[in-house]
Amino acid sequence: MSLRADDVEIKLAEEEELAGTEMSLLEHLEELRQRLIRSVVAVLVLLMVCWFAREEIFRFLEKPVRQALMRAEAAGVRTALEPHRFNLREGERFQYSLPEEVRVGDRLIPAGTPVPARVERRDGTLAIVLAVPWLTASGLVPEGTRLPDPTTANESGEKLIVTTVQEAFSLYIRVSFYAALFLAMPFILYQLWAFVSPGLYRHERKYVAPFIIMGSFFFVLGGAFGYYIAFPRAAEWLLELGSGFRPLLKASEYFDLILIIMLGLGAVFQIPTITFFLARIGVVTPAMLWKPWRYAMLGIFVLAAIISPTGDIPNLLVFALPMMVLYFLSIGIAWFFGRPRTEREQKAKRRSEKEP
Helix, strand or coil: CCCCHHHHHHHHHHHHHCCCCCCCHHHHHHHHHHHHHHHHHHHHHHHHHHHCCHHHHHHHHHHHHHHHHHHHHHCCCCHHHCCCHHHCCCCCEEEEECCCCEEECCEEECCCCEEEEEEEEECCEEEEEECCCEEECCEEECCCCECCCHHHHHHHHHCCECCCCCHHHHHHHHHHHHHHHHHCHHHHHHHHHHHHHHHCCHHHHHHHHHHHHHHHHHHHHHHHHHHHHHHHHHHHHHHHHCCCCCCCCEHHHHHHHHHHHHHHHHHHCCHHHHHHHHHHCCCCCHHHHHCCHHHHHHHHHHHHHHHCCCCCHHHHHHHHHHHHHHHHHHHHHHHHHCCCCCHHHHHHHHHHHHCC
16 A cells, blocks of 8 residues: 555654664663663762761751650650659659669669659759669669759650661661762653653653753652651651650661652652653643543542551641642643644554554
8 A cells, every 4th residue: 555645754754753763672671771770870979979978968867856856845745754844843852763874883773763852953953863862782872962854864865776786887878878869860860861762752852951950850849848848747746646655766767767758759749740741742731631630639649648657637638738739730831831742743653553
């Protein structure tokens, strides 16, 4: 069967647009391997750089939970550290549970040990002291010995803990790795683009700069939203839920939690970037995004329930609302930047679907 003149023109134009991009399956796999190797090398190089700043990076990541602990303490979530300092009166006597371990001679008195105590004014401030002489296996502790103050003692509760010797090393490796992953995101996005670009038309390959800039920006924006808004809300709710216990936070478990939130939201915030790209090549239109918006809202709440570490409605909304905003922003992006397929591209697409 002979081709019509316009079909011949379309075929020639399509061959020109895709010139030099035909690749076999093995070539695709080799290309994928090369892109993955380059991405891994970039992350490893940045990991070594981040290793020298590991403590500063971890202190940055640790800051939200320390602030959450301080806010929880201000709200009265500190049942294991009674009596509260602001309830003490000078001369008052009470049975005091040590808020931290105390060394007396060669013996270490464990936290929680009850001792008779009273309140005295020393150097212009109230202090908790031993009310009577205290006989221990290490000897006699004289009356008036100052005991740990619950205000200063709780500083240890505002720090993360490690339970094994090697945990600190592995934790710093993970901190450095994920910091390197964030820094390498523009390069990783470029490698992703370079892998998929051979399947695009020549005029579509010029969108590489917007793809990388938008992808990097929204990834960092999602991580920042998780760090500054989503995680603090979730941490406060979890601490209030466990108000009957003294928080003893394991560093690795905390890091897993904040990491899941930041990376998860960083990935979710890629919705506008993907929409921009698909709209520019004519795959997505505003009508296509608007029509199923009810189902999209349902999917957003399901995804928010998966990402959110808590099950309460306020924290669920903290994760769901930004995704809803991103969805409707994507509709606006598709409307503003969308480019409908030309008649030539539509015919070429229909012909390629008919060919075996």
